Amino acid sequence: MNSTIDQIAQHRSIRQFTSQPVAPELISQAVKAAQQAATSSNVQAYSMLQISDPKVRHKLAELCGNQEKVAECGAFFVMCADSRRHRLLAKRANKKYQSHLEGFLVGVIDACLFAQNLAIAFESMDLGICYIGGLRNDLIQAQKLLNFPIGVYPLFGFCVGYPDEDPFKRPRLPLQAVLFKDQYPSDQEMLDLIDEYDQEMSTYYIQRGASGRTWSPQIAGFHEELRRGDLADFYKEQGANLT
Ligand SMILES: Cc1cc2nc3c(=O)[nH]c(=O)nc-3n(C[C@H](O)[C@H](O)[C@H](O)COP(=O)(O)O)c2cc1C
Incomplete structure (x- = not known):
């Protein structure tokens, strides 16, 4: 086929990682590539929080259903649909910000497109990834830890790191x-x-x-x-x- 298709077709979630951190330059490169995902009307209604404090990572691992990989992977992120920037711009322009389901869905879709691009970018660097829907087990406690402002909607976690297992596809x-x-x-x-x-x-x-x-x-x-x-x-x- 071609190398992109081969790369995508090799995906499998990685749930055990070595302790090697993911270098900030690799994260920046992957995020820049992922940002090139299509986005509804170029609204770019997503953002991602990297969690670097080990204590917060351990607490989140617990909240996600005792998923140790959340604490142990090379880098952990919380993926969000994000209307915050839009709200700030509306406020600065003295315009009303009308919240609606369509806006929420657009943010969720944008965040997923970004996330999957990010997954492919990381996998192309021989890193492994695992999405963490377990984040939604207890969003109230997660919010207490992470303090997202109004307009930011945490959706799922995202582990990335150097694989310490080689699971079947x-x-x-x-x-x-x-x-x-x-x-x-x-x-x-x-x-x-x-x-x-x-x-x-x-x-x-x-x-x-x-x-x-x-x-x-x-x-x-x-x-x-x-x-x-x-x-x-x-x-x-x-x-x-x-x-
Ligand atoms: C949005 C989303 C949330 C997920 N949440 C978890 C999770 O909390 N823990 C986990 O171990 N895997 C999680 N996964 C990984 C799926 O279980 C996995 O992608 C699926 O079983 C297919 O396996 P594969 O990715 O190895 O091909 C999640 C995947 C997605 C897309």
């Missing part, structure tokens, strides 16, 4: 289960494709020493209960309008 759904031509497939077609994938995932889990596991039972159980039900209240407190 996790298989993905068949192409036909995510790329459709002209119309959405029937439910039965989709379920058949998933059965195919379950077989592949079951081989993957056997290789990892976790035989008996596969994908669909996991996903089927994933949405049985309300998860992180305090998110809307948290983001509203931070200034989001979710209607």
Whole structure:
């Protein structure tokens, strides 16, 4: 193919890192590249906080569900949707700042595009990365530690560092289960494709020493209960309008 596609296709999350820090120049290079991600109307509604204080990293590791990698990786960041700059500009221009769901979504989308570009940039430097959705386990406590101003919405953490493990790549759904031509497939077609994938995932889990596991039972159980039900209240407190 080409080296970019090869690079992207090699991704796997890294969860064990050596203690080697990531040099600030590498971080700057990766962030500059990541900033070139497309952004809705060039609003650039995201930002990222690097957490360098070891005590704060340890506390965040706990809050993220005792994920030690948060404290141990070479560099840890909190990725945010960010309307703060827009609010400052509105205020300076004596204009009203109207918070709305569209603005929130734009920030979330922008932050994700930036984050995934950043992931690829770091991986191209032979570093490993892991997104940390566990940050949303307890955003109220995370906010007490990090003091984000109104208009900044922490979304997830992001570990980067030198890998201290070499995990298998996790298989993905068949192409036909995510790329459709002209119309959405029937439910039965989709379920058949998933059965195919379950077989592949079951081989993957056997290789990892976790035989008996596969994908669909996991996903089927994933949405049985309300998860992180305090998110809307948290983001509203931070200034989001979710209607
Ligand atoms: C937004 C987001 C949040 C995630 N949160 C966590 C997390 O808290 N802890 C973790 O170990 N992995 C986390 N992951 C990694 C996923 O579990 C992983 O990407 C997925 O299982 C696919 O595996 P792979 O990245 O190795 O291909 C997260 C990934 C994303 C995109």
